Amino acid sequence: MSTSIPVIDLTGARLPGGPRAAEVAHALREAGTRSGFFYVRGHGVPQAMVQAQFALAQRFFDLPLEAKQAIDLRRVPNMRGYESLGAQTLDATARPDLKESFYCGLEYADDHPYVLRGHHSYGRNQWPADLPDMPGQCYAYIAAMQTLAQRLMQLMALSLDLPEDFFDHTHDNPMGTLRLLRYPPHPDNADERTFGAGAHTDWGAITILAQDAHGGLEVQMPEGDWVPATPVEGCFVVNLGDMIPRWTNGRYHSNPHRVRNVRSGGAPRHSIPYFYNPDYEARVEPVATCVPAGTAPLYEPCTVGEHLRQMYARTYGSKTDAPAMA
Template identity: 85%
Template sequence: MASIPVIDLTGALQPGAPRSAEVAEALRAAGTGSGFFYVSGHGVPRALVDAQFALAQRFFDLPLPAKQAIDLRRVPNMRGYESLGAQTLDATARPDLKESFYCGQAYADDHPYVQRGLHSYGRNQWPTELPEMAGQCAAYIAAMQALALRLMQLMALSLELPEDFFDHTHENPMGTLRLLRYPPHPADADERTFGAGAHTDWGAITILAQDSHGGLEVQMPDGQWLAATPMDGCFVVNLGDMIPRWTNGRYHSNPHRVRNVASGGAPRHSIPFFYNPDYEARVEPVATCVPAGTRPLYEPCTVGEHLREMYAKTYGAGNGAAAMA
């Protein structure tokens, strides 16, 4: 029976650590399968994760006008609040039943990428009612960024590349933290109603913390939908659409969706961190994944070019293209 593997990162959290090769082999198996896996032994303190969930609860409990005051449409880099039903991840489904808050690593106003108005570069918006939010999110982002960079190094090993192969793409990384609240699934919902419609993630790596209610479902390579049941002390990690580009289709970015059907009428909270490399980093199939005498399956592109295309698909050409300019 299909399952999502658990990869223990203990002894593999630093370059050259003794279990790095073993963990890289496990990552290879996950990448060539569903592209999803749990990670334990990740080194992120439980207290930090618990504090982030508590913060998410406080944020979403704010009055609607307080949240709308920092609507993400007020700024060019899509940071801030997104209302219920604002996104449709599956074009064949109804608008997603979720509300969210976006933030990320802050870049100064004089940074060249901020000056160019590139997506995900710039300042965050914070609610005045939660003065602790900026510091808490910055600490969580730093922990997720470090874990994502290590996973990219382990991925390089899994592809028979030097451990530092991807390090040069991290100069000005794009890390987006999203706080999500899903209301209870409607009792009269039809088959086109989801908290988040079926989709693949667009970037490199997603690291997800989810509450105890569950609701995440992953489509396995055989087409079966499998519940990604919450596991104590673990994150769910999935590979985004950049990874098939880098691996010439060897590693997979599989669809997933959310239905908040097992919470007993309570809202579901989840906290994904979307890791993307530098906006100008080049993405093209690595040599170890292109058999001799064959042509790569993907044309080279930059991280920014890839993300502009994906945002335009799910937000509409006007909104998405403008946000990614």
């Protein structure tokens, strides 16, 4: 494990007012001001639940291609479902990403106001007919990730010298996207522009990643060097998305990362990220503790949805709502 990516133990800080909350908040501040990446242990998510999710991912990707394509994410406006190998290119200077994936997330009914307004990511999920247990298992995992993400937002508030509940009002109608990923072995004849996932930053607030034992995730440090985020048993990898620098006036970082499945011995790599975003209509603006007296904020106020649309326009030259984050 690279010492550049710290391990933060949430024991004693998993609940509001926990005895170690201030200590953990300090550690989060140190990570946020450097790489925006850290491991968490003592997170309260049973390891059996994580392993069951990996087993489910393998069962899904082992389905016949036609069964997966029947729930292609392009069939629905909120982009939930299957994404085929090479369908995404996260780094515009690289080749198409060598990965296939499945998206699902928090589900909202057809008559929910945000669904009726066409807000991205709000709506129903698509599920494969051959895996009837998949929805229940994924919803249980999403609930665990949502609890952890919202607690991390509370600890982030403490790290910014704000009240612990400062961000709680942004959780009213949150966006949460679970992604199952499979990366084939890295080709022997691959060039330097070939990646499982090209270099990118995440657009949202917090990403919580479970990865299998193969490794392959690399993080770019502020100095420019790439370091491996080696799998650590019992830990998630957490990274801050581009929304957090906006909230912290640039104090906390959202660093680039990429994936190359080069150490798997010919086996596919699986990973399971959960992308947490607050309420689409919640306001995002630099918090007062991050704006020095007498200076103007570096970022204009916006909503969560406006931020995501701006990130999409910057990447794709369109003002269409953002697709599910990478």
